[in-house]
Amino acid sequence: MTKNVKLHLIVLAFVVAGEWIGSKQFNIGVGTIALFPMLYVLVWGGIVSWPKFKLLTTKQMKHAATILGISFMLFVAKLGTMLGPSLPKIFEAGLSLAFQEVGHVVGTIIIGLPIALLLGMKREAIGATFSIDREPNLAIISEKYGADSPEGRGALGVYVCGTVFGAIYLALLAGYLGSIGFLHPISLAMGAGVGSGSMMAAASGALAVTFPNDADNIALFAAAANLITTILGTYICVFFSLPVTVRLYNWLEPKIGRHRLSIDKGGERM
Template structure:
């Protein structure tokens, strides 16, 4: 499959054109009153790539999209290797911030489960809410759900739905969020960089790229700490999801579903 991927000239041609066009556009800054939003080439590439991938346009076939997905995995391997080479000389800095990097999992837990699960139930989701909210649902988390419940289960559908949304909109959303938060002046650039390590390579790249535009003097440290945070989330977060997040989400679902679930609301309306 990888050999066929490398020989598919159409995909490589599209990538070359996208890179040339988006780099020509360059970094743009939009003032939104409370701050500025930095738009950079990766965002343009994501948007244009999403448009040319629409089935109705018939520019790319499903087979070619699957091949592109395989190439993306290879690209991320190279990207992670580059981050590793950046981290090596800066290990003392990373060790100094060790406990801060470890505590980032608290934020993931609070955001996805404590905030996300009640909202999912209010929207009418059932067991899909468990798969959708126990994590940010990247590749390792999908594997956990598929192993425990099966990919065709309600939990599997919920996890896959969040995965698709994160792939399509996550990078754009986080780049905008990072730009807005950076412009407030409330957080140190390194704190924001550590917040970029959510466990997704594309999301981390989008967020750290936006931060590097706003804080060019700290661009190298932003890349280092964002990469370290992302690596810790991927490794440590997987174990936390297995032994804590998923069991806790199931427990919370049993407690909240009778109260917030759509069926519970309908029963209350009948009683009235």
């Protein structure tokens, strides 16, 4: 504990500063961009851990990764306590909300994994594409492979990208799709519940601006969809998405993976 006092103080300062700034929303016409304390803290953490600044040592950053794994396990335990009280809400929302999990399979595994392999990723592709890599998904990868594993780095990389760009991307996308008028606002609200509070808030906020008369229903169905994705999606990732991604990786990587090490007849790597 005493060896990590500096690390704990930095984290505490970031949390206090992030909560003091609070959430900010900006209307850019086609949607609403939402900024949250988690985004600020993530950016600050990236700055202080930049090797050139020498504010944190490699050992301290590894200690932070260990602490992160412990906090993930506590978060999963919290999710488990949410399951029972949330069952009435899940049943009231209807089975249609559950079908959004199909998008996780099509979007991240079937499309994302081949692209990751073509770009040259190795086992990092498993962690990066088995889900949208929010907090529960990071906990799954950390528990199975470890936070400092290739799979863990892949999942964390997508988590960072999702945190930095996800809210902005979904806000713009939701506002644009809503302005087209082709899709019903409630269906768009369901799609906003991807399992991330910041992304859901950004997307539903943009939809509320586009459809002010349906603002209450948009918030309700977006929250219900997000709840189902957070709870049901965790079990789908454990028992389906991750095993399927691993099998698909083992099948596709020798065929389309870039920068593969070939082995000649003598057994030496080329």
